[in-house]
Amino acid sequence: DSGVTQTPKHLITATGQRVTLRCSPRSGDLSVYWYQQSLDQGLQFLIQYYNGEERAKGNILERFSAQQFPDLHSELNLSSLELGDSALYFCASSLGPPGTDTQYFGPGTRLTVL
Amino acid sequence: GDSVTQMEGPVTLSEEACLTINCTYTATGYPSLFWYVQYPGEGLQLLLKATKADDKGSNKGFEATYRKETTSFHLEKGSVQVSDSAVYFCALSDRGQAGTALIFGKGTTLSVSS
Numbered sequence: 456d457s458g459v460t461q462t463p464k465h466l467i468t469a470t471g472q473r474v475t476l477r478c479s480p481r482s483g484d485l486s487v488y489w490y491q492q493s494l495d496q497g498l499q500f501l502i503q504y505y506n507g508e509e510r511a512k513g514n515i516l517e518r519f520s521a522q523q524f525p526d527l528h529s530e531l532n533l534s535s536l537e538l539g540d541s542a543l544y545f546c547a548s549s550l551g552p553p554g555t556d557t558q559y560f561g562p563g564t565r566l567t568v569l
Numbered sequence: 570g571d572s573v574t575q576m577e578g579p580v581t582l583s584e585e586a587c588l589t590i591n592c593t594y595t596a597t598g599y600p601s602l603f604w605y606v607q608y609p610g611e612g613l614q615l616l617l618k619a620t621k622a623d624d625k626g627s628n629k630g631f632e633a634t635y636r637k638e639t640t641s642f643h644l645e646k647g648s649v650q651v652s653d654s655a656v657y658f659c660a661l662s663d664r665g666q667a668g669t670a671l672i673f674g675k676g677t678t679l680s681v682s683s
Binding site for chain 2: 457488490497498499500503511513545547557558559560561562563
Protein backbone atom coordinates (compact mmCIF):
# COMPACT_ATOMS: atom_id res chain seq x y z
CA ASP A 456 0.00 0.00 0.00
CA SER A 457 1.58 3.26 -1.19
CA GLY A 458 -0.55 5.49 1.04
CA VAL A 459 -2.09 7.24 -1.98
CA THR A 460 -5.84 6.72 -2.20
CA GLN A 461 -8.09 7.16 -5.20
CA THR A 462 -11.85 7.06 -5.53
CA PRO A 463 -13.82 5.64 -7.13
CA LYS A 464 -12.10 2.42 -8.14
CA HIS A 465 -14.34 1.94 -11.14
CA LEU A 466 -16.52 4.39 -13.04
CA ILE A 467 -18.87 3.61 -15.91
CA THR A 468 -20.55 6.46 -17.72
CA ALA A 469 -21.87 7.53 -21.11
CA THR A 470 -20.44 9.71 -23.83
CA GLY A 471 -20.96 13.41 -23.26
CA GLN A 472 -21.04 13.08 -19.49
CA ARG A 473 -18.77 14.63 -16.88
CA VAL A 474 -16.98 12.80 -14.06
CA THR A 475 -14.71 13.70 -11.17
CA LEU A 476 -11.88 11.51 -9.95
CA ARG A 477 -10.48 12.08 -6.48
CA CYS A 478 -7.01 11.54 -5.06
CA SER A 479 -5.60 11.85 -1.55
CA PRO A 480 -1.80 11.96 -1.42
CA ARG A 481 0.40 10.26 1.14
CA SER A 482 0.49 12.04 4.45
CA GLY A 483 2.95 14.94 4.22
CA ASP A 484 3.31 14.87 0.44
CA LEU A 485 2.81 18.24 -1.25
CA SER A 486 3.00 17.25 -4.92
CA VAL A 487 0.24 15.46 -6.80
CA TYR A 488 0.50 14.12 -10.35
CA TRP A 489 -2.14 12.68 -12.67
CA TYR A 490 -1.39 10.06 -15.33
CA GLN A 491 -3.52 8.27 -17.91
CA GLN A 492 -2.85 4.65 -18.89
CA SER A 493 -4.43 3.41 -22.11
CA LEU A 494 -3.65 0.51 -24.39
CA ASP A 495 -2.70 2.65 -27.35
CA GLN A 496 -0.93 5.57 -25.60
CA GLY A 497 0.64 3.77 -22.66
CA LEU A 498 1.29 5.77 -19.49
CA GLN A 499 1.09 9.50 -20.12
CA PHE A 500 1.53 12.42 -17.76
CA LEU A 501 -1.45 14.76 -17.58
CA ILE A 502 -0.86 17.44 -14.96
CA GLN A 503 0.97 18.20 -11.74
CA TYR A 504 0.26 20.33 -8.68
CA TYR A 505 2.54 21.39 -5.88
CA ASN A 506 1.06 22.79 -2.69
CA GLY A 507 -2.09 23.95 -4.46
CA GLU A 508 -0.48 25.43 -7.53
CA GLU A 509 -0.29 23.99 -11.02
CA ARG A 510 3.35 23.27 -11.87
CA ALA A 511 3.35 21.35 -15.14
CA LYS A 512 1.04 20.19 -17.87
CA GLY A 513 1.47 17.23 -20.13
CA ASN A 514 -0.83 15.83 -22.77
CA ILE A 515 -3.99 16.94 -21.03
CA LEU A 516 -7.02 17.67 -23.19
CA GLU A 517 -8.87 20.98 -22.84
CA ARG A 518 -11.93 18.97 -21.76
CA PHE A 519 -9.97 17.85 -18.71
CA SER A 520 -9.10 19.99 -15.71
CA ALA A 521 -7.74 19.46 -12.25
CA GLN A 522 -7.17 21.23 -8.98
CA GLN A 523 -5.47 20.69 -5.65
CA PHE A 524 -7.31 21.82 -2.56
CA PRO A 525 -5.94 23.35 0.68
CA ASP A 526 -6.02 19.94 2.36
CA LEU A 527 -3.81 18.77 -0.56
CA HIS A 528 -6.26 16.31 -2.05
CA SER A 529 -6.74 16.65 -5.78
CA GLU A 530 -9.58 16.16 -8.23
CA LEU A 531 -9.42 15.47 -11.94
CA ASN A 532 -12.49 16.57 -13.87
CA LEU A 533 -13.23 14.99 -17.23
CA SER A 534 -16.04 16.49 -19.30
CA SER A 535 -17.75 15.87 -22.65
CA LEU A 536 -16.49 12.33 -22.39
CA GLU A 537 -15.68 10.34 -25.50
CA LEU A 538 -15.18 6.62 -26.01
CA GLY A 539 -11.45 7.22 -26.31
CA ASP A 540 -11.28 8.59 -22.78
CA SER A 541 -11.78 5.09 -21.43
CA ALA A 542 -8.56 4.37 -19.53
CA LEU A 543 -6.98 3.83 -16.16
CA TYR A 544 -6.26 7.12 -14.40
CA PHE A 545 -3.52 7.16 -11.80
CA CYS A 546 -2.68 9.70 -9.20
CA ALA A 547 0.81 9.88 -7.70
CA SER A 548 2.30 11.96 -4.94
CA SER A 549 5.74 12.99 -3.78
CA LEU A 550 7.08 14.82 -0.77
CA GLY A 551 8.63 18.01 -1.96
CA PRO A 552 9.18 20.29 -4.89
CA PRO A 553 9.00 18.69 -8.29
CA GLY A 554 12.03 16.78 -9.40
CA THR A 555 13.44 16.10 -5.99
CA ASP A 556 12.07 12.72 -5.10
CA THR A 557 10.16 9.59 -5.88
CA GLN A 558 6.53 9.47 -6.95
CA TYR A 559 4.23 6.96 -5.27
CA PHE A 560 1.18 5.80 -7.16
CA GLY A 561 -2.37 5.13 -6.09
CA PRO A 562 -4.36 2.08 -7.22
CA GLY A 563 -6.03 3.97 -10.06
CA THR A 564 -9.56 4.68 -11.25
CA ARG A 565 -10.75 2.65 -14.20
CA LEU A 566 -13.02 4.80 -16.37
CA THR A 567 -15.25 3.15 -18.94
CA VAL A 568 -17.15 5.40 -21.34
CA LEU A 569 -20.01 3.66 -23.15
CA GLY B 570 12.26 15.45 -25.95
CA ASP B 571 13.13 12.93 -23.30
CA SER B 572 12.12 9.34 -23.96
CA VAL B 573 12.44 5.78 -22.68
CA THR B 574 12.67 2.66 -24.81
CA GLN B 575 12.06 -0.79 -23.36
CA MET B 576 12.38 -4.18 -24.95
CA GLU B 577 9.11 -5.45 -26.34
CA GLY B 578 7.38 -8.28 -24.55
CA PRO B 579 6.00 -10.55 -23.59
CA VAL B 580 8.88 -12.27 -21.86
CA THR B 581 8.10 -15.85 -20.90
CA LEU B 582 10.41 -17.66 -18.47
CA SER B 583 10.45 -20.76 -16.33
CA GLU B 584 10.82 -20.43 -12.59
CA GLU B 585 14.44 -19.89 -11.46
CA ALA B 586 15.51 -18.58 -14.88
CA CYS B 587 17.55 -15.39 -15.22
CA LEU B 588 15.80 -12.21 -16.26
CA THR B 589 17.04 -9.17 -18.15
CA ILE B 590 14.71 -6.44 -19.38
CA ASN B 591 16.52 -3.84 -21.45
CA CYS B 592 15.86 -0.13 -21.01
CA THR B 593 17.56 2.79 -22.72
CA TYR B 594 16.81 6.45 -22.39
CA THR B 595 17.26 9.79 -24.09
CA ALA B 596 17.46 12.86 -21.91
CA THR B 597 18.97 16.32 -22.18
CA GLY B 598 19.41 16.79 -18.45
CA TYR B 599 20.48 14.54 -15.59
CA PRO B 600 17.59 12.16 -15.01
CA SER B 601 16.78 9.90 -12.16
CA LEU B 602 15.84 6.44 -13.39
CA PHE B 603 13.16 4.12 -12.05
CA TRP B 604 11.64 0.70 -12.49
CA TYR B 605 8.00 0.37 -11.57
CA VAL B 606 6.01 -2.88 -11.50
CA GLN B 607 2.30 -3.35 -12.10
CA TYR B 608 0.76 -6.61 -10.90
CA PRO B 609 -2.51 -7.74 -12.51
CA GLY B 610 -5.38 -5.50 -11.50
CA GLU B 611 -3.20 -3.24 -9.37
CA GLY B 612 -1.50 0.15 -9.53
CA LEU B 613 2.15 0.94 -10.08
CA GLN B 614 4.64 0.07 -7.38
CA LEU B 615 8.14 1.46 -7.22
CA LEU B 616 10.58 -1.42 -7.60
CA LEU B 617 13.91 0.40 -7.54
CA LYS B 618 15.57 3.65 -8.50
CA ALA B 619 18.94 5.28 -9.19
CA THR B 620 19.60 8.99 -9.10
CA LYS B 621 23.05 9.36 -10.65
CA ALA B 622 25.50 7.63 -12.94
CA ASP B 623 26.92 4.30 -11.69
CA ASP B 624 24.31 4.04 -8.92
CA LYS B 625 22.83 0.58 -8.52
CA GLY B 626 19.23 0.24 -7.40
CA SER B 627 18.12 -3.03 -5.86
CA ASN B 628 15.03 -4.51 -4.28
CA LYS B 629 13.48 -7.99 -3.88
CA GLY B 630 16.36 -9.59 -5.82
CA PHE B 631 16.03 -7.17 -8.74
CA GLU B 632 18.92 -4.90 -9.70
CA ALA B 633 19.58 -2.15 -12.23
CA THR B 634 22.67 0.00 -12.75
CA TYR B 635 22.55 3.55 -14.11
CA ARG B 636 24.93 3.54 -17.09
CA LYS B 637 25.44 7.03 -18.43
CA GLU B 638 27.90 5.96 -21.12
CA THR B 639 25.35 3.62 -22.70
CA THR B 640 22.26 5.57 -21.49
CA SER B 641 20.84 2.35 -20.11
CA PHE B 642 19.14 1.03 -16.99
CA HIS B 643 18.58 -2.68 -17.59
CA LEU B 644 16.58 -4.65 -15.03
CA GLU B 645 18.05 -8.00 -13.91
CA LYS B 646 17.16 -10.81 -11.58
CA GLY B 647 19.12 -13.98 -11.09
CA SER B 648 16.23 -16.33 -10.36
CA VAL B 649 12.62 -15.37 -11.13
CA GLN B 650 9.55 -16.69 -9.33
CA VAL B 651 5.98 -17.17 -10.49
CA SER B 652 5.04 -14.24 -8.24
CA ASP B 653 7.24 -11.96 -10.37
CA SER B 654 4.73 -12.20 -13.23
CA ALA B 655 3.72 -8.60 -13.91
CA VAL B 656 4.26 -5.65 -16.23
CA TYR B 657 7.53 -3.77 -15.69
CA PHE B 658 7.93 -0.11 -16.61
CA CYS B 659 11.17 1.80 -16.97
CA ALA B 660 10.85 5.53 -16.33
CA LEU B 661 12.90 8.67 -16.05
CA SER B 662 12.47 11.92 -14.21
CA ASP B 663 14.44 14.94 -15.31
CA ARG B 664 15.35 16.89 -12.21
CA GLY B 665 16.26 19.86 -14.32
CA GLN B 666 12.69 20.60 -15.26
CA ALA B 667 10.51 22.85 -13.15
CA GLY B 668 7.59 20.51 -13.15
CA THR B 669 8.86 17.01 -13.29
CA ALA B 670 6.77 14.33 -14.85
CA LEU B 671 7.78 10.73 -15.12
CA ILE B 672 8.32 9.58 -18.69
CA PHE B 673 7.55 5.90 -19.06
CA GLY B 674 8.51 3.20 -21.48
CA LYS B 675 5.72 1.11 -22.97
CA GLY B 676 6.12 -1.65 -20.42
CA THR B 677 7.32 -5.23 -20.66
CA THR B 678 5.06 -8.09 -19.64
CA LEU B 679 6.81 -10.90 -17.78
CA SER B 680 5.17 -14.28 -17.42
CA VAL B 681 6.85 -16.89 -15.22
CA SER B 682 5.66 -20.48 -15.21
CA SER B 683 6.39 -23.21 -12.67
